[in-house]
Amino acid sequence: MSQYDWPTAAQRRLIGKEISRVDGPAKVSGKAAYTYDMNLPGMLYARVVRCPHAHAKVKSIDTGAAEKIAGFKAAYVIQGPGTEIFWAGDDIVAVAATDEHAAEMAARAVKVQYTILPFLVLDSNPQPPPSLAGYRKPMDPETVGNVTQGFAQSDVVIEGDYGVPVITHCCLESHGSVVAWTQDSLQVHISTQGVSGIAGQLSQALKFPQNKIQVLTQFVGGGYGAKLAADRWGLAAAQLSRRAGGAPVKLMLDRHAEQEVGGCRPSAYAHIKVGAKGDGTLMAWQSQSWSTGGLGGGSEPPLPYLFQIPNQQRQHTQIVNNIGSARSMRGPHHPQACLLTMGALDDLAAKLKMDPVQLLLKNTNLLTARADTYKQELAVADRLMQWSKRWKPRGTMSSGTVRQGLGVSMHAWPGKAHNFQCGLTINPDGSVLIKAGTQDVGTGTRTVIAVIAAETLGLSPGEINVVIGDNTYPTSAASGGSGTAGGAGAAVRRASIDALAQLFQKVAPALNSTPDQLQIGENVVTVRGGTASLTWRQACAKLGTQPLTVRGANPGPGALVDSGACGVQMADVSVDTGTGVVRINKLVAVQDCGLVIDSKTTTSQVYGCLIMGIGYSLYEEKVMDQNLGRMLNPNMEFYRLCGIGDIGELVVHLMSGPGYDERGIIGCGEPAVISPGAAISNAVANAIGVRVSQLPLTPDKVLAALGRIDS
Amino acid sequence: MKQKRSISILGPGKVSVAININGKSCRALIEPCVTLLDAMREFWGLTGAKRVCDRATCGACTVLVNGKREYSCSLLAIDLQDGEVTTIESLGGNGQLDPVQQAFVDNDALQCGFCTAGFVMSCKGFLTEVANPTHEDILKGMSGNLCRCGTYAGIQKAVAQAASTTGSKAQRERGKARVSARAKARLT
Numbered sequence: 050m051s052q053y054d055w056p057t058a059a060q061r062r063l064i065g066k067e068i069s070r071v072d073g074p075a076k077v078s079g080k081a082a083y084t085y086d087m088n089l090p091g092m093l094y095a096r097v098v099r100c101p102h103a104h105a106k107v108k109s110i111d112t113g114a115a116e117k118i119a120g121f122k123a124a125y126v127i128q129g130p131g132t133e134i135f136w137a138g139d140d141i142v143a144v145a146a147t148d149e150h151a152a153e154m155a156a157r158a159v160k161v162q163y164t165i166l167p168f169l170v171l172d173s174n175p176q177p178p179p180s181l182a183g184y185r186k187p188m189d190p191e192t193v194g195n196v197t198q199g200f201a202q203s204d205v206v207i208e209g210d211y212g213v214p215v216i217t218h219c220c221l222e223s224h225g226s227v228v229a230w231t232q233d234s235l236q237v238h239i240s241t242q243g244v245s246g247i248a249g250q251l252s253q254a255l256k257f258p259q260n261k262i263q264v265l266t267q268f269v270g271g272g273y274g275a276k277l278a279a280d281r282w283g284l285a286a287a288q289l290s291r292r293a294g295g296a297p298v299k300l301m302l303d304r305h306a307e308q309e310v311g312g313c314r315p316s317a318y319a320h321i322k323v324g325a326k327g328d329g330t331l332m333a334w335q336s337q338s339w340s341t342g343g344l345g346g347g348s349e350p351p352l353p354y355l356f357q358i359p360n361q362q363r364q365h366t367q368i369v370n371n372i373g374s375a376r377s378m379r380g381p382h383h384p385q386a387c388l389l390t391m392g393a394l395d396d397l398a399a400k401l402k403m404d405p406v407q408l409l410l411k412n413t414n415l416l417t418a419r420a421d422t423y424k425q426e427l428a429v430a431d432r433l434m435q436w437s438k439r440w441k442p443r444g445t446m447s448s449g450t451v452r453q454g455l456g457v458s459m460h461a462w463p464g465k466a467h468n469f470q471c472g473l474t475i476n477p478d479g480s481v482l483i484k485a486g487t488q489d490v491g492t493g494t495r496t497v498i499a500v501i502a503a504e505t506l507g508l509s510p511g512e513i514n515v516v517i518g519d520n521t522y523p524t525s526a527a528s529g530g531s532g533t534a535g536g537a538g539a540a541v542r543r544a545s546i547d548a549l550a551q552l553f554q555k556v557a558p559a560l561n562s563t564p565d566q567l568q569i570g571e572n573v574v575t576v577r578g579g580t581a582s583l584t585w586r587q588a589c590a591k592l593g594t595q596p597l598t599v600r601g602a603n604p605g606p607g608a609l610v611d612s613g614a615c616g617v618q619m620a621d622v623s624v625d626t627g628t629g630v631v632r633i634n635k636l637v638a639v640q641d642c643g644l645v646i647d648s649k650t651t652t653s654q655v656y657g658c659l660i661m662g663i664g665y666s667l668y669e670e671k672v673m674d675q676n677l678g679r680m681l682n683p684n685m686e687f688y689r690l691c692g693i694g695d696i697g698e699l700v701v702h703l704m705s706g707p708g709y710d711e712r713g714i715i716g717c718g719e720p721a722v723i724s725p726g727a728a729i730s731n732a733v734a735n736a737i738g739v740r741v742s743q744l745p746l747t748p749d750k751v752l753a754a755l756g757r758i759d760s
Numbered sequence: 761m762k763q764k765r766s767i768s769i770l771g772p773g774k775v776s777v778a779i780n781i782n783g784k785s786c787r788a789l790i791e792p793c794v795t796l797l798d799a800m801r802e803f804w805g806l807t808g809a810k811r812v813c814d815r816a817t818c819g820a821c822t823v824l825v826n827g828k829r830e831y832s833c834s835l836l837a838i839d840l841q842d843g844e845v846t847t848i849e850s851l852g853g854n855g856q857l858d859p860v861q862q863a864f865v866d867n868d869a870l871q872c873g874f875c876t877a878g879f880v881m882s883c884k885g886f887l888t889e890v891a892n893p894t895h896e897d898i899l900k901g902m903s904g905n906l907c908r909c910g911t912y913a914g915i916q917k918a919v920a921q922a923a924s925t926t927g928s929k930a931q932r933e934r935g936k937a938r939v940s941a942r943a944k945a946r947l948t
Contacts, residue, residue, distance in 0.1 A: 069865050069866060069868065070865075070868060070870075072873075073864070073865035073868070073870060074857060074861070074865060075873075076870050076873030076876045076877075077857065077861040077862075077864045077865055077870065077873075077876055077877070077880055078808070078848065078849075078851065078852055078857070078861060078877075079806075079807065079808020079809070079847070079848035079849055079877040080808070081873050082807070083810075083874065085807075085810065085811075086801075086807035088801070088802070088805070088807065148802075149798070149802075150791055150793065150794070219908055220908065221810070221812045221818070221820060221872070221874040221875055221906075221907075221908050222810070222812075222872070222874045223812075268872070268873060268874075269872060270810070270872050270873070270874030271872045271874060271908050271909060272872075273908075303814070304812070304813055304814050304815075490872060491870075491871035491872030491873065491909050492871070493871075649868045650868060652868075653868045653871060653911065653914060656910055656911070656912075656913040656914070657871060657909045657910030657911065658910065659910065660907075660910025660911075660912055660913070661908075661909075661910050664910075684813060684815060684817070685812070685813035685815070685817040685818050685906065686813070686815060686817045690906050690907075690908060691910070691912075692903050692906060692912075693898075693899055693902050693903055693905070693907075693912040693915060693916065694899035694900065694903050696912050696913065699913050
């Protein structure tokens with residue numbers, strides 16, 4: 050029985066080093082083929098007619114004029130007469146034509162009549178007008194301990210309002226697919242985070258045998274949680290193909306639709322009251338929170354975040370509105386909960402005249418897990434930010450028009466490895482092939498697989514041919530919850546160990562030894578304590594004509610993965626009190642993620658989280674108009690992403706080495722996106738002396754908080 | 761684009777266009793409303809440039825026109841018939857990456873990769889504009905492209921690395937571009 054573990058630090062040749070991602074050259078040369086790049090022979094282009102109303106009933110649909118447009122090939126009614134439509138931009142009719150221009154003309158020629166119904170697209174006010182009372186779904190209050198007593202025992206109590214609006218995923222490659230559906234097969238190129246899961250969804254919805262469906266995704270132009278389903282438009286592409294005699298149909302959302310319906314992170318708002326003893330010991334928490342995720346409402350973020358305050362009373366209200374349905378987005382619910390909680394605790398620290406880092410340290414006994422790690426991380430962050438030397442109480446860091454401030458926050462994320470299977474083949478010529486029905490959404494899945502196989506087999510990552518993105522390969526879970534690196538890593542490590550054991554069986558006689566006496570070195574198989582050896586190629590040649598194939602899986606034997614990553618972040622900002630503009634000077638992220646496989650791509654994940662975090666802290670908001678019922682910024686001019694000049698200095702420190710490495714892999718794609726909102730908001734409060742209650746921290750909100758303009 | 765030239769009426773209906781892309785004459789029969797980006801992607805198999813914002817905001821469609829950075833989503837193909845277009849597909853070759861491409865790989869200046877070709881082309885153009893850029897130059901000069909995965913930290917380093925490895929070459933290219941522009945001015 051083989052032993053499944055990670056090599057020790059001294060044994061590691063590749064794991065934990067800075068390794069360039071294996072698909073980097075394909076991406077920098079424009080050769081990486083995304084779904085959007087598929088250009089198949091006889092391919093038709095689809096366009097979708099979308100509902101312009103936030104809430105309506107389809108009265109009638111007339112595709113007659115569309116069918117007369119030159120180049121028209123097929124139409125498919127997605128939601129027919131009588132259907133109630135709950136958000137603007139929802140799919141009504143899809144049309145396919147020989148080119149994009151003809152498809153657009155045909156879509157414009159489709160006539161749809163609606164009965165317009167009352168709607169609500171706002172969420173910032175927990176009390177909608179009486180006519181829309183049904184949009185409010187209050188949940189029962191939840192109580193822990195005795196909150197009245199808790200506040201009575203508190204020396205200091207603060208109350209405040211905090212919030213973060215709905216934002217969109219804004220994937221650069223919009224959602225979409227290229228589908229060819231004939232009698233015998235359904236071939237689907239789709240921009241997805243879940244290659245292995247799409248066929249089942251299509252099979253069920255289209256009533257077509259799953260064993261005839263092939264799903265292909267070589268590269269994905271961003272997902273962040275928004276690309277886990279086949280979606281209504283994916284089914285429509287298949288239906289159009291069927292109606293057009295099996296021709297491939299390309300249906301990609303245009304930017305307007307991508308922003309309006311392709312992704313939505315639920316909002317979260319709360320009125321919060323927190324009490325503490327004079328020494329900072331947290332005593333009581335009371336929150337009235339509300340949020341929206343569209344038609345499904347918005348569930349309660351995990352409040353209070355991280356700290357199990359002994360006395361709590363929480364009441365959450367779901368706002369059900371007409372903005373398009375929510376999709377999970379990078380660290381679902383956590384950034385919202387973190388902002389609400391860490392903002393309130395920062396205000397509490399200010400009233401206590403306490404350094405907020407000291408307030409967090411004072412209450413580490415209330416953390417549910419990893420208190421010691423947080424303490425270490427706070428110390429590292431303190432050093433990297435020079436916090437203790439530089440921090441001053443709120444509003445006193447600097448004077449003048451441009452004020453500087455520091456803020457802190459902390460977060461946790463499970464990062465549990467998900468289910469993963471792979472096939473690993475060693476060929477007699479020494480080449481290695483790994484197949485898995487997984488996907489690389491930009492996190493470095495291919496690279497993680499290549500590094501671990503290469504480490505285990507004594508090869509270099511470039512020598513491992515990793516093929517993924519095909520549902521006919523061994524099944525793997527969708528990339529969500531930061532589970533892919535752990536799942537892939539553990540499965541590939543197990544497969545590599547098993548493959549090596551089988552190879553040793555074959556080559557032992559040639560080395561006059563036994564399999565248990567063999568060991569792998571860099572491109573060489575040697576006998577322990579002996580001099581006999583075979584090069585990797587010579588060893589593989591002993592396989593004869595038959596390649597050696599093994600299956601690796603996660604979960605499986607051996608402690609190769611763990612869950613529960615935590616992190617601390619500190620922000621240094623400057624706020625121009627004349628213009629209200631906030632600039633990031635520096636962000637420090639200290640992150641625990643167990644065993645680091647490739648420090649280059651892992652660090653990139655944390656950088657990416659910080660940058661996405663700056664985006665939602667300072668710029669991003671899905672702006673809805675209650676008169677029109679529509680999104681006002683469904684583009685990339687006014688839905689403002691963070692730019693290259695907006696990020697300041699980013700410092701990433703991964704907690705690794707003894708005490709961390711032995712936990713195995715913990716996913717790191719999401720945790721660091723949780724804290725930036727709170728850290729930056731707290732830094733702004735520290736700079737200007739008042740809390741800007743809602744993200745994004747745009748100039749108008751900053752100036753309103755300063756009393757310079759009306760809010 | 762600012763050069764004076766005679767105005768001809770094209771369309772309605774498809775018209776024949778020929779554009780010099782990466783040194784080759786690319787021809788197609790297209791509607792006059794088709795953008796350079798769509799023509800490249802649909803007719804000539806040049807899919808490195810991407811359509812993302814479709815409104816000259818994000819730069820994922822960046823190409824060089826006469827050596828200068830342009831958003832190909834916002835140019836009509838019919839307007840490019842007297843220009844030289846350079847796309848990501850022209851860089852590197854024979855298994856070698858261009859120094860700019862190599863710098864992006866070395867510094868992990870990419871994640872999902874959808875914006876990457878645009879950033880690489882923007883960097884190519886930028887380094888012919890500013891041969892030895894300061895950090896501030898890079899922030900300003902590369903601000904015409906957007907990334908959602910958050911690869912800017914790597915991109916800042918990649919552009920600096922590319923500038924240091926291609927400095928003299930960039931100056932040569934800038935010189936060449938000027939000569940070419942003057943030659944064109946004389947011709948028209």
